[in-house]
Amino acid sequence: MSLPTYTAWNYRIWHYTYLTICGLVFFFLIAPLFIILPLSFNAEQYIHFSAGMLALDPDAFSLRWYEDMIYGTKNPWGLAAKNSIIIAFFATIGSTILGTVAALGLSSRHMPYKAAFMALLISPMIVPLIISGTAIFFFMAKVGLAATHTGIILAHIILGTPFVVITVTATLTGFDHSVTRAAASLGSHPVNTFMKITLPLILPGVISGALFAFVTSFDEVVVVLFLAGLENTTIPIQMWVGLREQLSPTIMAVATCLIIMSTLILVSAELLRRRSERLRGINR
Amino acid sequence: MSTEKILSSDGIPLEISLKKAERKNKIKAVMLVGPLFLFLIITYVFPIGDMLFRSVDDRMITKMLPNTFTSLEKWDGKDLPEEPVYAALYEDLAYLKKTKTYGKIIARLNYEKGGFSSLIKKTVRKLGKFEEGDYKSQFIATHKRWGDINYFIALRNAAPNWSYVKYLKGLDLKLDQDGNIIQQPEDRRIHKTLWLRTLKVAFWVTIFCFILAYPISYLLATLPMKYSNLLMICVLLPFWTSLLVRTSSWMVLLQQQGPINDLIVFLGLAANDNRPELMYNVIGTFVAMTQILLPFMVLPLYSVMKTISPSLMRAGKSLGGTPFVAFRQIYFPLTVPGIGAGSLLVFILAIGYYITPALVGGASGSLISNTIAYHMKSSLDWSFAAALGTMLLVGVLTIYWIYNKLVGIDNIKLG
Numbered sequence: 094m095s096l097p098t099y100t101a102w103n104y105r106i107w108h109y110t111y112l113t114i115c116g117l118v119f120f121f122l123i124a125p126l127f128i129i130l131p132l133s134f135n136a137e138q139y140i141h142f143s144a145g146m147l148a149l150d151p152d153a154f155s156l157r158w159y160e161d162m163i164y165g166t167k168n169p170w171g172l173a174a175k176n177s178i179i180i181a182f183f184a185t186i187g188s189t190i191l192g193t194v195a196a197l198g199l200s201s202r203h204m205p206y207k208a209a210f211m212a213l214l215i216s217p218m219i220v221p222l223i224i225s226g227t228a229i230f231f232f233m234a235k236v237g238l239a240a241t242h243t244g245i246i247l248a249h250i251i252l253g254t255p256f257v258v259i260t261v262t263a264t265l266t267g268f269d270h271s272v273t274r275a276a277a278s279l280g281s282h283p284v285n286t287f288m289k290i291t292l293p294l295i296l297p298g299v300i301s302g303a304l305f306a307f308v309t310s311f312d313e314v315v316v317v318l319f320l321a322g323l324e325n326t327t328i329p330i331q332m333w334v335g336l337r338e339q340l341s342p343t344i345m346a347v348a349t350c351l352i353i354m355s356t357l358i359l360v361s362a363e364l365l366r367r368r369s370e371r372l373r374g375i376n377r
Numbered sequence: 378m379s380t381e382k383i384l385s386s387d388g389i390p391l392e393i394s395l396k397k398a399e400r401k402n403k404i405k406a407v408m409l410v411g412p413l414f415l416f417l418i419i420t421y422v423f424p425i426g427d428m429l430f431r432s433v434d435d436r437m438i439t440k441m442l443p444n445t446f447t448s449l450e451k452w453d454g455k456d457l458p459e460e461p462v463y464a465a466l467y468e469d470l471a472y473l474k475k476t477k478t479y480g481k482i483i484a485r486l487n488y489e490k491g492g493f494s495s496l497i498k499k500t501v502r503k504l505g506k507f508e509e510g511d512y513k514s515q516f517i518a519t520h521k522r523w524g525d526i527n528y529f530i531a532l533r534n535a536a537p538n539w540s541y542v543k544y545l546k547g548l549d550l551k552l553d554q555d556g557n558i559i560q561q562p563e564d565r566r567i568h569k570t571l572w573l574r575t576l577k578v579a580f581w582v583t584i585f586c587f588i589l590a591y592p593i594s595y596l597l598a599t600l601p602m603k604y605s606n607l608l609m610i611c612v613l614l615p616f617w618t619s620l621l622v623r624t625s626s627w628m629v630l631l632q633q634q635g636p637i638n639d640l641i642v643f644l645g646l647a648a649n650d651n652r653p654e655l656m657y658n659v660i661g662t663f664v665a666m667t668q669i670l671l672p673f674m675v676l677p678l679y680s681v682m683k684t685i686s687p688s689l690m691r692a693g694k695s696l697g698g699t700p701f702v703a704f705r706q707i708y709f710p711l712t713v714p715g716i717g718a719g720s721l722l723v724f725i726l727a728i729g730y731y732i733t734p735a736l737v738g739g740a741s742g743s744l745i746s747n748t749i750a751y752h753m754k755s756s757l758d759w760s761f762a763a764a765l766g767t768m769l770l771v772g773v774l775t776i777y778w779i780y781n782k783l784v785g786i787d788n789i790k791l792g
Contacts (some may be wrong), residue, residue: 126624191413198409203402222730223746232424332621348622355618
């Protein structure tokens with residue numbers, strides 16, 4: 094946004110003030126995440142910048158909290174990571190399949206009461222988690238699935254499907270239905286048409302929905318707090334427990350790993366979005 | 378002119394065969410939505426309905442004292458009840474003592490009227506010494522409160538199977554002995570403050586998010602792609618990062634020995650031994666929630682601003698408007714749908730926030746969700762938690778309904 098040479102001085106001042114404000118807001122958004130990275134390499138046990146760290150003294154930095162995270166004898170992170178991955182994996186598969194199939198129906202021209210169905214299917218995303226957690230807890234306790242992996246996976250499927258429904262319906266708007274009709278006129282079975290024609294075209298939307306579902310499950314703490322027993326502890330639960338006691342450098346190490354993970358997911362989601370737009374012929 | 382019907386190739390009128398095909402397609406679409414719909418009805422909608430039911434369910438006490446309530450039905454409520462009521466009470470309490478389950482009714486009756494706790498405990502302890510016949514005088518001899526008519530009125534008030542007292546409690550109201558709705562005593566009015574605080578925090582977080590999001594969304598929408606894509610990462614990275622990670626980074630920043638306090642001391646705004654409390658109060662809740670919810674405001678605003686052609690502003694200016702007038706009269710009205718979408722989304726999310734207020738809010742910064750969690754996990758007053766949850770749910774669904782009317786739920790965009 095360079096200014097033309099004829100700009101008056103007061104607009105110049107306004108323009109640079111505006112850019113400064115924007116810079117500050119971006120800083121406010123992103124800087125809190127980066128405060129965690131250096132602190133996780135702290136050689137001391139405290140969560141603040143030691144004099145040595147500020148002087149960039151190599152001795153003030155260490156990997157001991159990462160060692161503690163992985164090898165620490167009393168640390169629950171291993172079990173928590175295993176549980177988180179298992180739960181998120183199955184929850185992602187469940188929500189992706191249910192959500193994609195439902196999105197196909199919702200995007201059909203012939204679907205009756207489309208808005209009402211959509212509102213219902215999206216509602217787990219809107220209803221406060223504490224309410225979902227309470228309701229799901231009562232239900233799971235009644236059917237005997239409280240404190241089991243299955244119960245948590247089912248709960249996370251509920252919470253993950255809205256994201257899949259939204260991303261896949263978004264991909265399906267502007268979907269050229271003549272290609273499926275062409276396939277049908279050439280004698281292809283609907284399932285075959287879906288696998289060979291529709292799915293490859295909407296795949297970016299499906300995968301980015303799946304990423305959302307994965308992240309939702311992997312981060313989710315409120316519902317799990319109600320449902321999980323000691324055996325089903327997850328990374329978010331362990332972080333929650335740790336943060337309630339006191340800030341420890343080990344938590345900073347775990348947080349750093351999670352930030353790296355979310356960066357990777359962000360990059361893949363962005364690449365998918367661009368690919369999807371290219372496939373659908375949207376040029377921006 | 379004859380109105381001859383057009384026939385399709387197999388001899389059926391086209392109209393009918395078209396309708397048949399339409400119906401087939403309709404069934405196909407419904408079948409596709411079906412699995413998820415049924416799944417959500419069973420595992421989600423039904424449990425939420427069950428929770429609503431639980432909040433008004435008050436059958437426990439009538440189940441545990443069945444004889445007493447049956448005999449109380451005949452009582453006129455003017456004088457002390459007659460012998461049959463006391464006999465029925467003896468029968469019920471003796472059974473509860475035998476099964477050791479009388480603890481449950483104590484809490485429930487004590488809620489109806491203070492003093493029931495010691496009354497029941499003492500009576501149950503001495504129940505073994507009771508002799509058959511004339512229970513009335515034996516009861517009164519055990520504890521003089523059995524001779525006080527108010528305790529029987531309270532007992533009778535606990536009889537209905539369904540009760541909305543938990544909802545009244547959530548609004549700092551209660552029923553007096555004659556069934557009138559009155560305010561709780563001054564020192565027990567905590568929920569009204571909590572509701573107001575929740576609304577206030579959600580409102581101000583929405584306003585702050587709007588103020589911060591508007592300029593950067595405009596920048597993102599007007600910059601050339603290669604720069605805006607880079608800056609978009611600043612919005613999307615927090616969006617994809619774990620909520621707990623973001624909250625913990627605010628805990629690091631806001632703690633008493635943290636960088637923000639260091640800066641305040643360095644700038645001379647506060648003495649080193651008198652560092653301000655930025656966390657465990659409502660300030661912490663405000664700051665952290667604003668940053669965490671900001672992307673939910675930026676994304677809808679950005680997607681609306683992206684569609685506004687820059688030539689509109691140029692046209693406004695060329696017609697003699699100053700940039701400010703052009704902005705206020707042309708650009709801003711066009712962004713209103715985005716503002717509405719973003720604000721409603723942020724408000725809905727903020728009103729039910731739990732994790733962040735629980736970690737950085739302390740006692741003065743906790744919201745209604747935290748109280749629901751407290752009654753679920755600590756006080757174990759589940760029906761009260763369900764009542765508060767239902768009240769919150771009604772509020773959120775109302776906003777959701779408005780959102781759906783104004784924005785359309787299928788216009789939600791993610792990233």
